Amino acid sequence: MIRSTHLPLLITIATFILAYTLCASQYPAMLSTRVVANLLTDNAFLGIAAVGMTFVILSGGIDLSVGSVIAFTGVFLAVIMRDTSIHPLAAFALVLAVTIAFGAAMGAMIHYLEMPPFIVTLAGMFLARGAAYVLSTDSVPIAHEFYDTLQSLYWKAPGGGRFRLTGIIMLLTFLTGIIVAHRTKFGQNVYAVGGGLPTARLMGVPLAQTTIGIYATSGGLAGLAGIVFSLYTSAGYSLATVGVELDAIAAVVIGGTLLTGGTGFVAGTFFGILIMGLIQTFIVFDGTLSSWWTKIVIGGLLFGFILLQKGLTWATTLRRKPATEFAAQS
Amino acid sequence: MASQVHSTMKRIMPQLIILIAVLFLNFLVFPDFFRIEFQNGRLFGNLIDVLNRGAPTALLCIGMTLVIATKGIDLSVGAVMAIAGATAASIVVDGHSWQTALLGALAVGALCGFWNGFLVAYLRIQPIVATLVLMVAGRGIAQLITEGTILTFLNPGLIHLGAGTMVGVPTPIVIWVLLGLIVTAVVRKTALGMLIEAIGINESSSRLAGINSRVLIVCVYLISGFCAALAGVIVAADIKGADANNAGLWLELDAILAVVIGGNSLLGGRFSILASLLGALIIQSVNSVILLSGLPPEFNLVIKALLIIAILVIQSPTVKHALYILRASAEPTPPAPAPVQEVKEGTQ
Numbered sequence: 114m115i116r117s118t119h120l121p122l123l124i125t126i127a128t129f130i131l132a133y134t135l136c137a138s139q140y141p142a143m144l145s146t147r148v149v150a151n152l153l154t155d156n157a158f159l160g161i162a163a164v165g166m167t168f169v170i171l172s173g174g175i176d177l178s179v180g181s182v183i184a185f186t187g188v189f190l191a192v193i194m195r196d197t198s199i200h201p202l203a204a205f206a207l208v209l210a211v212t213i214a215f216g217a218a219m220g221a222m223i224h225y226l227e228m229p230p231f232i233v234t235l236a237g238m239f240l241a242r243g244a245a246y247v248l249s250t251d252s253v254p255i256a257h258e259f260y261d262t263l264q265s266l267y268w269k270a271p272g273g274g275r276f277r278l279t280g281i282i283m284l285l286t287f288l289t290g291i292i293v294a295h296r297t298k299f300g301q302n303v304y305a306v307g308g309g310l311p312t313a314r315l316m317g318v319p320l321a322q323t324t325i326g327i328y329a330t331s332g333g334l335a336g337l338a339g340i341v342f343s344l345y346t347s348a349g350y351s352l353a354t355v356g357v358e359l360d361a362i363a364a365v366v367i368g369g370t371l372l373t374g375g376t377g378f379v380a381g382t383f384f385g386i387l388i389m390g391l392i393q394t395f396i397v398f399d400g401t402l403s404s405w406w407t408k409i410v411i412g413g414l415l416f417g418f419i420l421l422q423k424g425l426t427w428a429t430t431l432r433r434k435p436a437t438e439f440a441a442q443s
Numbered sequence: 444m445a446s447q448v449h450s451t452m453k454r455i456m457p458q459l460i461i462l463i464a465v466l467f468l469n470f471l472v473f474p475d476f477f478r479i480e481f482q483n484g485r486l487f488g489n490l491i492d493v494l495n496r497g498a499p500t501a502l503l504c505i506g507m508t509l510v511i512a513t514k515g516i517d518l519s520v521g522a523v524m525a526i527a528g529a530t531a532a533s534i535v536v537d538g539h540s541w542q543t544a545l546l547g548a549l550a551v552g553a554l555c556g557f558w559n560g561f562l563v564a565y566l567r568i569q570p571i572v573a574t575l576v577l578m579v580a581g582r583g584i585a586q587l588i589t590e591g592t593i594l595t596f597l598n599p600g601l602i603h604l605g606a607g608t609m610v611g612v613p614t615p616i617v618i619w620v621l622l623g624l625i626v627t628a629v630v631r632k633t634a635l636g637m638l639i640e641a642i643g644i645n646e647s648s649s650r651l652a653g654i655n656s657r658v659l660i661v662c663v664y665l666i667s668g669f670c671a672a673l674a675g676v677i678v679a680a681d682i683k684g685a686d687a688n689n690a691g692l693w694l695e696l697d698a699i700l701a702v703v704i705g706g707n708s709l710l711g712g713r714f715s716i717l718a719s720l721l722g723a724l725i726i727q728s729v730n731s732v733i734l735l736s737g738l739p740p741e742f743n744l745v746i747k748a749l750l751i752i753a754i755l756v757i758q759s760p761t762v763k764h765a766l767y768i769l770r771a772s773a774e775p776t777p778p779a780p781a782p783v784q785e786v787k788e789g790t791q
Contacts (some may be wrong), residue, residue: 175571177696226759229709231516231571235696236752243744250741363579372572405586405687412580419572 121369121422122381129384132391140398146274148394153280156390158183158342159360160283160383164290165334166361167382171294172327173307173374174230178219179335180357181241182212184350186339188245191253191349201259209336215241216332220325234328238358245351252350255343263344279341286334290379303327307374363411364389367418388414451717458705458721461754465728466490473735485608489731491616497727498615499524499674499691501720503698504705505619505626506556506667508719511702513660514643514711515563515570517667520698522581523555524675524691529588531676532596532685541600549672555581556668560661578695585687595684605680615677619720622670627716636714639663643711701726704754725754 137143162179169176189208193199199207219237223230267275294300302323305313314320343349362372368385370377392410396402469476469489479488503520510517531548535541555577562573596602607614630636641649642656650656674694679685699709705722707714729750733743756762 222756226756226761228755228759231709232700232703232755235700236748236755238696239744239748239751243742243746243748246741246743247745359575359579362575366572366575372569403586403591405583405591408583409580409587412576412583415572415579416576419568419576420566423566423568 118376120425121418122378122384124421125367125369125381125384125388125418129388129391132388136391136395136398140395143394143398146270146272148274150270150274150276150280152387152390152394153283154275154277154345155393156386157277157279157283158338158345158354159357159364159389160386161286161341162335162338162357163361163364163382163386164286164379165331165338166358167290167365167368167370167377167379168294168303168327169230169331170362170365170370170372171307171374171377172303172324173310174223174324174327175234175362175372176216176219176328176331176335177231177234177358178215178237178241179331179338179361180354180359181238181245182215182332182335183339183342183354183357184352185241185245185248186212186336187343187346187349187353188248188253188351189349190340190343191255192248194255194257195253201257201263205340208340209333212336212339213329213333216335217325217329219332220328221321223328224321224324230328242351248351249349250351252348254348256347260344260347264347279344282337282341286337287379287383294379299323299326304375307376309375360389363415367411367414369418369422371422451715454706454715455718455721457758458718458725461704462721462725462728465725465732465750469728469732469735472732472737476735481611484611485613486611489735491613493724493727493731494616495613496730497723498619499678499694500697500701500726501619501723502622502670502674502677503667503694504701504719504723505623505716506663506670507695507698507702508705508707508714508716509626509630509639509663510570510667511699511707511709512639512643512711512714513663514646515660515663516574516699516709517559517664517671518571518574518695519555519559519577519581520667520671520674521691521693521695522578522585523552523668523671524678524694525582525585525685525687526555526588527552527672527675528679528685528690529585529594529687531601532594532679533588535596535598535601536594541598541604544598544601545604545676548676549669552668552670552672552675553665554668555671556665557661559668560664563664564657564660582687585685585690589685589687591687593684593686597683601676602680602683605677605682615681618673618677622673623716623720626666630716635659640711640713643714697726698723700751704751704758706758726751 133143142148162183166176166179186208189211190201190204193204193207194201215237219230219233222228222233226233263278267277269275294303302313302318305316305318306320306323306327310320313323342354346353364385365377365382366372366385367388368377368381368383370381389411392407392414396404396407466476473489476489479486479490481487503524507517507520527548530551531544534544534547559570559574559577562568562576563570566573604614604618609617630639638649638654638659641652641654642659646656671691675691678690701722702719703709703722704725705715705718705720707719729747730743733746738746
């Protein structure tokens, strides 16, 4: 029997397949490996950031700093490679250390100062964006042969699709995320914290360690997303990726994760990303639709999935406790 | 009456001290800061500028305070501003009067607020998600209205709302001060404020006590949408055009920040609109001090973020508790232990 917790995930996957079939029936070219490969490449940075966001939301929190951290990473890499002769790999390690520390600091503030994640990460969003401005307000190009090497790494599928390194990194991130969420102690703790802080404390979950770990993960993955984004654009610009955190949150919600925390799957987020990418691809294929329809359709999808989850929660609670109708309402 | 004034002063004291400190910083970097001149029938001065530029955030945080008091949050206000500005602009461009445009924009804002309130109160969707829908889709809708362009207009009546003056005072200041006074009077001179606080503290028990919480929740989101629409019209009138992409961008975050700096808990319950408005003025004064200091503009966000973090840390429960313990241990006979005191504060 299908468990009701799996149902949102299955519906997300079904929506994706249905949407893809509809798109492909109208434009058969959308079935080509080129479109599939571009879907992965174009959304790689968003997908990586969304994995971190899934962990944060599973724990009942939120991370608004993601977009700013991605921009900061890009500018940091571009500036450090322009001004010093440091090898890109060393720069990657450095920037990951900075973003992980940044996320951990936000997690520590949330835990020890008992401040709401929304406000702490909001301040973090301003700080990271501001730090990017301080480094450079111009778009700084990255020209390093190692970047060229990384960008030329791809596997050419039959049909002309190029599966690039960045897309592979996103897939690996999702795989790791799924394993961490369901097969490790940390993952169990994240679900426990999302289920309710007092309960988690009584269960003996190390709250400080888990909260700091969650935000450090999100910060680190935003850093990785920033690296992928700089590979994608070969530049660092402090005004880039504004509002990516909202896209990531939308992808997580469309993927069937509850914003209250405790319920959801990393795999759902993957399909959430694909659905959002598909809408954009469809608009490009169509050519007559204006770009704002993307926003309206994604908003509508969000609404649809929220209603669906609401209905499911309502139905399951009603079935389980028919006597406590009032509890189901509130 | 006197005790009421006293308790209000006690409530807003931290915000007042922070505001005075930030204004003093302004004075340090720019000695002419407090000079106000009267020229061409209008007040001029940096202080007036702070009040004028802070108008959109101040308007938003009036509604946001009420929403947050019910344990909710309204992320859509920035997008609603864009929709309202676009509506007003398209109505005057079609040749209607500015009154029609204003009413139309306010109606659209109230409708957006009603939609949010309906999702939260009747469909029982978490406020942050319910308003996220309109936040994501709202800018798309605004672009749909302006058809992707920046819709400019020259209607003097509408422009007056954003750039004109009333008895020498810039109109936006008059609007937000008046609206703040009206809303404060309505919630404090009637039981409405207390009922809203009751919903924020515990919705189930408030409903058991006979409060029609659903209607009230719809009302607070409606007010928030209304305030956002007013702010949107002012912003559009100020630049004589409706920019669907940038009008009110990230202002929802500033408004939420203003409410939090105003000492209102994001978990709902007791609220003070006056303190939130002071919070909005603090944010605007911080912006002003950065501008006046002549530092490179690249540093604006970093300084703003650091100042905000400092203000928030001072107000965080942990630091407050530590200060309380410190004060209690400094006294020869400590009064009641801390947890009891907290409970008392909550039920006052």
